[in-house]
Amino acid sequence: MDAPDPIDVIHDQIIRFSRNARMWQHEMYGELSFVAYAVLTFVAASECAHAADLAAAYGLDKSTVSRQIGELVGRELLERSPDPRHARMQRLEVTTQGKRVLRAIRRRQRRGLAESLAGWPPEDIETFSTLFARFVYHLDAATHEATTNPTH
Amino acid sequence: MDAPDPIDVIHDQIIRFSRNARMWQHEMYGELSFVAYAVLTFVAASECAHAADLAAAYGLDKSTVSRQIGELVGRELLERSPDPRHARMQRLEVTTQGKRVLRAIRRRQRRGLAESLAGWPPEDIETFSTLFARFVYHLDAATHEATTNPTH
DNA sequence: ATTGAGAGTTGTATAACGCAACCTTGACGG
DNA sequence: CCGTCAAGGTTGCGTTATACAACTCTCAAT
Incomplete structure (x- = not known):
């Protein structure tokens, strides 16, 4: 029972998050x-x-x-x-x-x-917000690069 | 130029992420x-x-x-x-x-x-994966509670 | 003046979805 | 036993969001 690869964990969260976002769209955007x-x-x-x-x-x-x-x-x-x-x-x-x-x-x-x-400790929220912002930024950059630079 | 509220930052990231996910859906799921x-x-x-x-x-x-x-x-x-x-x-x-x-x-x-x-340092990836998992878990719980417990 | 590109609109087809009606099966109470 | 009813699943139908294509209008460049 070694720890799973963090990238796999992140991947899994993205899927779960997407599922949830889809399900609660109506609720979220009124x-x-x-x-x-x-x-x-x-x-x-x-x-x-x-x-x-x-x-x-x-x-x-x-x-x-x-x-x-x-x-x-x-x-x-x-x-x-x-x-x-x-x-x-x-x-x-x-x-x-x-x-x-x-x-x-x-x-x-x-x-x-x-x-x-x-229930989160404030410093965790702070850390998460920082990392999350970085993550989305890099995701953005990667996908944008994929269009402008078609060297797939 | 004080730091923005972390919750607002997270909120903003969710919107950006959703936008991106929508845009790259085809690419992602082939x-x-x-x-x-x-x-x-x-x-x-x-x-x-x-x-x-x-x-x-x-x-x-x-x-x-x-x-x-x-x-x-x-x-x-x-x-x-x-x-x-x-x-x-x-x-x-x-x-x-x-x-x-x-x-x-x-x-x-x-x-x-x-x-x-x-480009991320491994410990940041590790931290992010942990916090992200916790975040999605709590989001899940909150939305689920919203259905089963209709005290809105 | 002519041509061409960019902004926006409208017609049309398609795909995903929800709702409602329906069929089948099994469980439960007379 | 037998009827009733709920649950799993399918199908018909209408709605909606979308892309694609053809169109108009305007401006800029030659």
């Missing part, structure tokens, strides 16, 4: 789908985001993004207006209500997370 | 969808799993599981036979080829993971 939430977050975070940026960021088709935006505009969570400087693009902005919804979802997620971590 | 992969893994791991168990484990409808199994049987990755002891249930087994496919996917995932972690 009235929004994951993609809708991501779109809203992206627009909120970046000054003057365009639809094409969203498609690139999430690996989605233009049409999908267009329709998602349309839906969010219809629900008055997002505002779409022609960009005065580049008439072929459009400026996206999160409405006040959109920000409210976003805040509510974030709050709910954060609360759930805090509950899960309730 | 010829299988995530659900198909999960089904195969589940059957492989548990002696004599039934379709209903799968539905419960992944929060999917019976019909969805049934069709997924049908597809996997059609591709000869899974074998479905009447259970001799409970005629209304059926016994599921991963075929030799199914095991081969599973191994190949796992290998690929593991390699990608190892690449991402290439």
